[in-house]
Amino acid sequence: MTDIAKDQLFEYLxxxxxxxxxxxxxxxxxxxxxxxLEEDIxxxxxxxxxxxxxxxxxxxxxxxxxxxxDEDGLAFLRDGTDYRNLLLVEQPNQDFAYTIARQxxxxxxxxxxxxxxxxxxxxxxxxxxxxxxKEVTYHLRHSSEWLVRLGDGTPLSHGKMQTALDDLWMYxxxxxxxxxxxxxxxxxxxxxxxxxxxxAWEARVAAVIEEATLQRPDDGWMQSGGLRGRHSEHLGHILxxxxxxxxxxxxxxx
Amino acid sequence: xYTQGLDVKPGDKAIPLExxxxxxxxxxxxxxxxxxxxxxxxxxxxxxxxTLIRQISxxxxxxxxxxxxxxxxxxxxxxxxxxAVLLAKVQDEAGHGLYLYSAAETLGVSRAELVEQLLxxxxxxxxxxxxxxxxxxxxxxxxWLVDGAAIMNQxxxxxxxxxxxxxxxxxxxxxxxxHQRQGYEIMLALSRGSDAQKAMAQDALDRWWWPSLxxxxxxxxxxPHSAQSMRWGIKRISNDDLRQKFVDVTVPxxxxxxxxxxxxxxxxxxxxxxxxxxxxxxxxxxxxxxGNGPCNKSRMKARRDAHAEGAWVREAALAHxxxxxxxxxxxxx
Numbered sequence: 001m002t003d004i005a006k007d008q009l010f011e012y013l014x015x016x017x018x019x020x021x022x023x024x025x026x027x028x029x030x031x032x033x034x035x036x037l038e039e040d041i042x043x044x045x046x047x048x049x050x051x052x053x054x055x056x057x058x059x060x061x062x063x064x065x066x067x068x069x070d071e072d073g074l075a076f077l078r079d080g081t082d083y084r085n086l087l088l089v090e091q092p093n094q095d096f097a098y099t100i101a102r103q104x105x106x107x108x109x110x111x112x113x114x115x116x117x118x119x120x121x122x123x124x125x126x127x128x129x130x131x132x133x134k135e136v137t138y139h140l141r142h143s144s145e146w147l148v149r150l151g152d153g154t155p156l157s158h159g160k161m162q163t164a165l166d167d168l169w170m171y172x173x174x175x176x177x178x179x180x181x182x183x184x185x186x187x188x189x190x191x192x193x194x195x196x197x198x199x200a201w202e203a204r205v206a207a208v209i210e211e212a213t214l215q216r217p218d219d220g221w222m223q224s225g226g227l228r229g230r231h232s233e234h235l236g237h238i239l240x241x242x243x244x245x246x247x248x249x250x251x252x253x254x
Numbered sequence: 255x256y257t258q259g260l261d262v263k264p265g266d267k268a269i270p271l272e273x274x275x276x277x278x279x280x281x282x283x284x285x286x287x288x289x290x291x292x293x294x295x296x297x298x299x300x301x302x303x304x305t306l307i308r309q310i311s312x313x314x315x316x317x318x319x320x321x322x323x324x325x326x327x328x329x330x331x332x333x334x335x336x337x338a339v340l341l342a343k344v345q346d347e348a349g350h351g352l353y354l355y356s357a358a359e360t361l362g363v364s365r366a367e368l369v370e371q372l373l374x375x376x377x378x379x380x381x382x383x384x385x386x387x388x389x390x391x392x393x394x395x396x397x398w399l400v401d402g403a404a405i406m407n408q409x410x411x412x413x414x415x416x417x418x419x420x421x422x423x424x425x426x427x428x429x430x431x432x433h434q435r436q437g438y439e440i441m442l443a444l445s446r447g448s449d450a451q452k453a454m455a456q457d458a459l460d461r462w463w464w465p466s467l468x469x470x471x472x473x474x475x476x477x478p479h480s481a482q483s484m485r486w487g488i489k490r491i492s493n494d495d496l497r498q499k500f501v502d503v504t505v506p507x508x509x510x511x512x513x514x515x516x517x518x519x520x521x522x523x524x525x526x527x528x529x530x531x532x533x534x535x536x537x538x539x540x541x542x543x544x545g546n547g548p549c550n551k552s553r554m555k556a557r558r559d560a561h562a563e564g565a566w567v568r569e570a571a572l573a574h575x576x577x578x579x580x581x582x583x584x585x586x587x
Contacts, residue, residue, distance in 0.1 A: 021334075025329060028325075028328040028329050028337075028341065029329060031321060031325035031328055031341075031344055032318075032321035032322045032325040032344075032556065032560070033325075033556065033559070033560045033563075034560065034564065035560070035563070035564025035565075035567035035568060036564060036567070036568060037318065037348055037351055037352055037355075038352070039564075039567075040321070040348045041345055041348045041349060041352070044341055044344060044345040044348065045345055047341055048338060048341040048342060048345065051334060051337055051338050051341065052338060054334065055334045055335070055338065058334075071334050072333045072334060075334055076332075076333075095563070096564065096567050148574070149570055149571050149574040150567070150570050150574075152574050152577060153569070153570025153571065153573045153574045154566070154569055154570050154573045156566050156569075156570070157566055157567070157569070157570030157573075160566070241329050241330055242329060242330065244330055245330060245331075245332035245390055246332055246333075249332075249448065249450060249451070252332075252447055252448050252450075252451055253443060253447055254332035254333045254336055254390075254440075254443055254444075254447075
């Protein structure tokens with residue numbers, strides 16, 4: 001095991017925390033507009049879990065950084081180029097099929113990632129992962145069940161579900177991309193090798209897609225960049241909305 | 255909350271005032287008078303059943319429509335903690351909607367029928383949710399005033415004569431009390447904050463105060479069916495008494511915040527032991543109830559759109575459940 005620098009750990013914590021935050025923010029947009037009251041509750045509940053994870057991770061990131069930034073300083077006062085979330089989670093809700101496809105692809109990865117992080121040499125990260133795993137297990141159950149219902153439902157729902165899966169597939173590759181930063185963290189036993197998470201993800205995704213009577217999209221060109229701060233046009237709008245009050249009233253306490 | 259008796263008008267024949275002369279009716283009234291709980295399978299007068307269905311479903315619809323003005327600020331909440339608390343609160347409200355629809359279903363009506371009544375405009379929901387949430391302070395004001403008024407209204411309902419409703423209200427009241435505290439805490443932070451934040455808090459109080467007083471429904475003299483609801487043990491305290499209690503509790507809370515009540519006639523009346531307050535603009539309440547509030551159209555459009563856009567999802571879920579049942583039968587047979 002090698003030592004890792006503070007800025008490496010900080011950067012990694014942003015990658016984890018930002019994906020939870022942005023997906024939680026996206027799911028919150030559904031509030032009051034879900035297809036059924038039970039689904040409003042479920043989507044709000046998942047958003048709440050993700051925001052909770054983001055708070056733990058960003059608080060810890062601020063402590064590691066040691067420059068006095070807390071969870072809100074990091075969430076509300078960073079620009080898009082400093083955000084490190086996956087491109088997948090910033091994609092718009094569109095309709096319920098897209099929301100479920102995005103959630104399912106992410107949940108299946110998120111569960112493997114958090115399970116692996118429970119064994120991190122960084123005790124704080126391992127403890128946060130221990131709590132998240134319980135939540136993400138339910139998220140994956142929820143999104144898998146809906147993928148199957150919609151895939152194996154009516155011809156209309158089958159078509160919508162397949163289209164959503166096809167359209168979002170190009171954002172799935174980024175979840176498994178390794179770079180020098182994460183290679184160093186993996187070497188140090190702090191973070192898992194993303195590539196090593198892939199077989200379990202593939203197996204889970206294949207099984208649920210089959211049960212849903214859907215086709216696994218082919219692996220074509222994969223989009224990449226979110227983990228390095230290269231985002232889609234969507235993130236700017238998400239942040240404009242989310243950060244508005246903090247930006248309009250600098251230094252105010254809420 | 256939200257039991258304003260909005261769609262009960264003088265001369266309304268849908269809820270007959272019952273004299274109760276038959277043996278069954280007298281037995282029923284005897285149970286009410288002994289403070290027994292009426293349960294779903296017990297005999298009950300038709301008017302009692304209809305009154306409860308109206309009141310409980312109106313309450314459920316209000317919870318569901320009420321998610322919209324607050325949902326309007328979840329994505330813009332000014333801190334992650336405020337965002338998480340607001341998400342939890344709105345989730346509770348959706349949950350209240352669910353328990354209440356279930357309580358109404360014990361009276362022999364389906365949730366689908368009740369939702370249809372809301373979407374067609376036949377059923378009402380609380381007038382308060384037809385006002386806009388234009389600033390973050392409105393989220394504070396809703397928690398403090400609207401949920402505060404709701405609790406005032408709902409605590410007596412925990413002793414309502416109909417068992418399933420009374421039991422649902424016990425749980426709901428516990429959660430509403432947390433909602434009220436979070437609202438007051440938002441107002442407190444704003445009123446101790448910058449000048450802009452203080453102005454935001456005052457503006458929210460100015461806009462939400464009178465609509466909150468209207469939540470208790472028409473004045474007792476204009477509330478023709480209250481007497482029957484009281485005799486049936488559905489209603490325990492009159493609209494005007496609850497409203498007075500709310501004013502008495504809220505005025506000192508506003509003083510603690512350093513905010514000014516938007517009512518020049520508000521004054522402590524030593525002789526009555528209560529605050530006197532100005533005249534409520536009943537014409538405004540009437541207009542908001544009849545569809546002319548600032549947000550009636552957009553709230554109903556949001557509900558109708560969600561229902562219409564979710565139709566294919568609900569149909570798929572039913573179709574999938576049917577396929578599963580058929581497969582299980584085939585396997586068993």
